[in-house]
Amino acid sequence: MTDLHWLTATEIAAAYASRELxxxxxxxxxxxxxxxxxxxxNAFLKVDGEAAIAAARTAEKEIRAGxxxxxxxxxxxxxxxxxxxxxxxxxxxxxxxxxxxxxxDAPVIGRLRAAGAIVLGKLALHEFAIGGPSFDLPFPxxxxxxxxxxxxxxxxxxxxxxxxxxxxxLALGTDTGGSxxxxxxxxxxxxxxxxxxxxxxxxxxxxSFTLDHVGPMARSVRDIASALDVIAxxxxxxxxxxxxxxGDYGADIERGARGLRIGYVRHFHTTDAAADPExxxxxxxxxxxxxxxxxxxxxxxxxRLQELSGVQRVIMQxxxxxxxxxxxxxRPGDYGRTTRIRIAAGAFLSAADYVHAQxxxxxxxxxxxxxxxxVDVLLVANSLDPACRIDDAEAIARTFPRQARAPFNVTGHxxxxxxxxxxxxxxxxxxxxxxRFHDERTLLRVGAAYERASGxxxxxxxGYA
Amino acid sequence: MMQGKTHPSATTEVxxxxxxxxxxxxxxxxxxxxxxxxxxAARARDDMPAIEDVAAEPWPPMCVRGAP
Numbered sequence: 001m002t003d004l005h006w007l008t009a010t011e012i013a014a015a016y017a018s019r020e021l022x023x024x025x026x027x028x029x030x031x032x033x034x035x036x037x038x039x040x041x042n043a044f045l046k047v048d049g050e051a052a053i054a055a056a057r058t059a060e061k062e063i064r065a066g067x068x069x070x071x072x073x074x075x076x077x078x079x080x081x082x083x084x085x086x087x088x089x090x091x092x093x094x095x096x097x098x099x100x101x102x103x104x105d106a107p108v109i110g111r112l113r114a115a116g117a118i119v120l121g122k123l124a125l126h127e128f129a130i131g132g133p134s135f136d137l138p139f140p141x142x143x144x145x146x147x148x149x150x151x152x153x154x155x156x157x158x159x160x161x162x163x164x165x166x167x168x169x170l171a172l173g174t175d176t177g178g179s180x181x182x183x184x185x186x187x188x189x190x191x192x193x194x195x196x197x198x199x200x201x202x203x204x205x206x207x208s209f210t211l212d213h214v215g216p217m218a219r220s221v222r223d224i225a226s227a228l229d230v231i232a233x234x235x236x237x238x239x240x241x242x243x244x245x246x247g248d249y250g251a252d253i254e255r256g257a258r259g260l261r262i263g264y265v266r267h268f269h270t271t272d273a274a275a276d277p278e279x280x281x282x283x284x285x286x287x288x289x290x291x292x293x294x295x296x297x298x299x300x301x302x303x304r305l306q307e308l309s310g311v312q313r314v315i316m317q318x319x320x321x322x323x324x325x326x327x328x329x330x331r332p333g334d335y336g337r338t339t340r341i342r343i344a345a346g347a348f349l350s351a352a353d354y355v356h357a358q359x360x361x362x363x364x365x366x367x368x369x370x371x372x373x374x375v376d377v378l379l380v381a382n383s384l385d386p387a388c389r390i391d392d393a394e395a396i397a398r399t400f401p402r403q404a405r406a407p408f409n410v411t412g413h414x415x416x417x418x419x420x421x422x423x424x425x426x427x428x429x430x431x432x433x434x435x436r437f438h439d440e441r442t443l444l445r446v447g448a449a450y451e452r453a454s455g456x457x458x459x460x461x462x463g464y465a
Numbered sequence: 466m467m468q469g470k471t472h473p474s475a476t477t478e479v480x481x482x483x484x485x486x487x488x489x490x491x492x493x494x495x496x497x498x499x500x501x502x503x504x505x506a507a508r509a510r511d512d513m514p515a516i517e518d519v520a521a522e523p524w525p526p527m528c529v530r531g532a533p
Contacts, residue, residue, distance in 0.1 A: 197529040210527035243531040310512025317506060325487070332491035337498060340491070344502035347486035348479075349510065356516050358523035365528060412527060438532045 004029045005166035006460070008220040009075045009227070012169060016063050016074055023063065023074030027056040027118055030076045034120070034167050037464070041143040041152070043162040045081050045091065047121035052076070055118045062116070071226040073116030078162050078171040081122035082129055083214070084203040085109050092205050094127045095138050095334040096327055106203025107238075108172065108214055108231050115230040120168060123158030129179055129207045130155060130320065131339025133390050143390060144187055145461035146427050150387045151396060153186030155179035159217045160187035165464050170227055171217045176207045177312055178382075178405025180215040181417035185382040185430025188419040188459060190447070191217045192224050193405075195438050196412030197242035199228075200235035208319040209240070210358075211312065211409040219457060221448040224416070225250030228440060242438070252441045257449035258294030260442070262287070263375035265302055268404045272305035275384040282421035282429040283381055289453050290379070290446070297379065300371050303364050308407035311364065314349060314357040315410070321346020365411045369437075377446045378434040380404050380415075386423040404432065414440050416447045419456040426462070479503045 004026065007015065015021035031049045038044055059074035079085060082092050084102035091097050105113065112119070124142040126132025132154050133141035142157035144150040145164040152161045156173025160183030163171055173180040175193040184191025192215045199214040206212055216227035228249045235241040264287050269275035275283070287297045302308070321328075324343045332340055371378070384402040388395035408415040413434050420431040431450075435443030451457050483492040483499045492499050 195530070196527060198532075240527065240529055242529050245532050306512050307514050310509050313505075313509035314513060317509060328491060329487040330490070332488070332495060337495075340495060341498045341501045341505060344483075344488065344491065344499060345505040345509070347488055348482060348503045348506035353510050353513075355523050357513060358526045359516060359518075359521045360513060361526075362521065362523060362528075412530075437530050 005033050007169060009072060009169040009218065009223040010220065012075050013071045013073065023056040023059040023118065024053065026074065027052050027076055027120070030120060030168055037165055038167070040148055041145055041161045041165055042124055042140045043142050043158040043165065043167060044078070045093065045122045045124050045139050045158070046088070052118050052120050059116050059118060069116040070230065072112065072170070072230055075117050075170060076120050076168045077112060077117045078120050078123045078159060078168050079109065080125050080156050080159050080171070080173050082125055082174055082205045083109060083172060085119065085122070088122065090205060092128045093125045093137055093139055094339070096331065098138060102203070104203070107200040107235050109203070111231050111233065117170070123162055123171060125157060126155035127336045127339040128205070129174055129176060130342050131336045133157065133396065134336040134338050136336045141390065144387055145464050146188060149389055149391070150427060151186060151390045153183030153387060156183050156217065160184050160189055160191070163187065163189040163217055163219055164461050169219060170223055173215055173217050174204055175213045175215050175409065176211045177316060177409055178403055180217060181382055181405045181415060181432060182403065184217055185417045185419070186387040186428060188428030188456070188461065189217060189219050190221060190224055190416065190418045191215060192228065192440070193408065193415045194228060194232065194440060195242065195414045197240050198232045198245060198438065200233070200238045200241055202235055202238040206323055208316040210319065211316055213409070221444050221451050222250055222253060225253060225444050246438060246441060249440050249444055252445040253448040255445055256293060257290050257446055260295045260377060260446060261375040262290055262295045262297045262446070263300035263371055263378045264297055265378055265380045266299050267301060268305045269381040269384055273384055273402060275381055276386060278386065278421070278423050279381065279384055279429055283379070283431055286420050286431045286450065287379055290450060293449050293453050298375070300375060300378065302371060302407070303367050305404060305407065307360070308364060308410055309401060311357045311360045312406035312410045314353050315361070317346040318349050318354040361410050368411045368413060372436045376442055380432040380434055382417045382430040382432040386425065386427045386429060408434055413437060414443050416443055418447060418451065419459070420454070421456065422459070
C-alpha cells in the first residue's frame, strides 16, 4: 500500500479486513518511520518495538481467524508518558520520576489493549504536563513537524508531533488547561478533551485533580470517535468518574451541520484578548463555512476569558502545589525551571483563594450551561497566536496564557480542537468546538462537517509527506 | 512569567513567605524563580473577580455528571 503512514485508524481497520494490509506490516512501517524521522522532532521518549511486533503478530492471527475485536484492533497507538503502563517507567518527562515503574496498566490503557490496539511506546510531554517546552530536562522537548524550530504546543507535545509526522494514527494525551487541544492545534491534528469524568484518570499522574482529563488525539474526527468508544466508561476506582456513558460517539458524524445552532464566542478573541489577526480571520472563516453548511451561527456571550482563566490558574496552582510540595521543598533542582516556577506559585495562594476559585467555578458552569439552552455547540478560539519559536523563551512565556481552552477545564464541558488554516509562515491555525455535557456526538458531528467542508485534514507537514 | 529577568521582589516578603511554605532550599538556590512564582500566583488571583456572595456553595469542587 502507498502512503501507509497517513492512513487513519479507520482506514487501517478496513485494510486489515480486506487483507490489503496486516498488523505486522503496519506496525513495522510505523517503527521504520519513527526510526527514520524521530531524531528531528523527539516525539517519543521510549519505543518498544519488540513488544509492539509481538502484539501485532497476535492481532494478525486473531483478525485472520475472524476474531476482530473492533475498529482499533491491530492499530498502532502512542501514549503520553504520564499514563501508567505495567512494567514501564512513567517519567512524566521529569528527573523526579525517572525510576518510577508502574505496577499496572491505567484503566484507559487496559481498555485500549482489550480493544486490540498496539502500543508503540511512550510520548514526550511538558514536565508533569505543565513545564515546557524546556531544555533543562532529562529528555529533549518534542518539536513541531511543520517547522522543527517552532513550538509543537503542549503539554501532550509528543502525541501531536507523532501524529503530524505520520508515525501513528492515534495517541492519548491529557488536558488540564488545554494540553490535548494546544498541541493538536499547533501541529494540525485533532484533539478531544471529553466531558469531565467520561474517561478514567486512574493511573494517570495528576496535575490538578478537578481539572484533569484524558483525551484521544488523531488525524480524523472518525478516529477520535472510535477511540472514545473504547476509552470512555465508568471506573469505580476513579472518584471523578461519571456514571453511565453514551457510546457510539460517531453515530452522527455523517449528518452534517445543517440545522445545528452554533454559538460563536467571538468576544474571547476580540474584546477579552486580541487574537493574532490570522487567527481571528481563520475563526471568522470557520463560522462562514459552517454557515454555508447549513448551520445557524450566532454570537453568544460567556463570562470574560480573563476571569475564567484566572479561576483555572488558581485551581491548578493550588492543586499541583499540594501534589508537589514535598519534592519542591526537598529537590527543587530536579525540576526544570518552568515547572518549578509554575508549581511553586501554589505556595503563594491562600486557602481562601482556592475556595473562591471553586465558588466562581460553580457560577461559571451555570453560565456556560445557560448558553447551551439556545445553541448546540460553541465555536471558540483555541490558541490566540500561531506557534512561536521553541527557543524563544519570552514568546513562549507571553503566549502561554493567551488561549481559550482553560475555561472548559474549569467547567468540564467537552471540547474539540482542529486545524482551521495555515499562517503566512506555514504553521497550522486552529479552532475549538465545545459541546454540552456528554454530548460528544453532536460535538463530533460539527467537527466532521467542518473537516469535510474545509479539507484541512489532508494537509501534511512539509518534509513528512 | 518573567523568566530570565531580575525580580526586585525576590526580597523580604516573598522570601519570608517562601520559607514559611518550606521552600528554604528553593529560595536560596533559585530566588528569581521563587519571585516569578509569587508573581504568577498574584496574577492568577488578580484575574479572578471579587466574590459577591461569600456564602455561595463551592462543594463539590467539580460536578461529575452522569450521562443522560
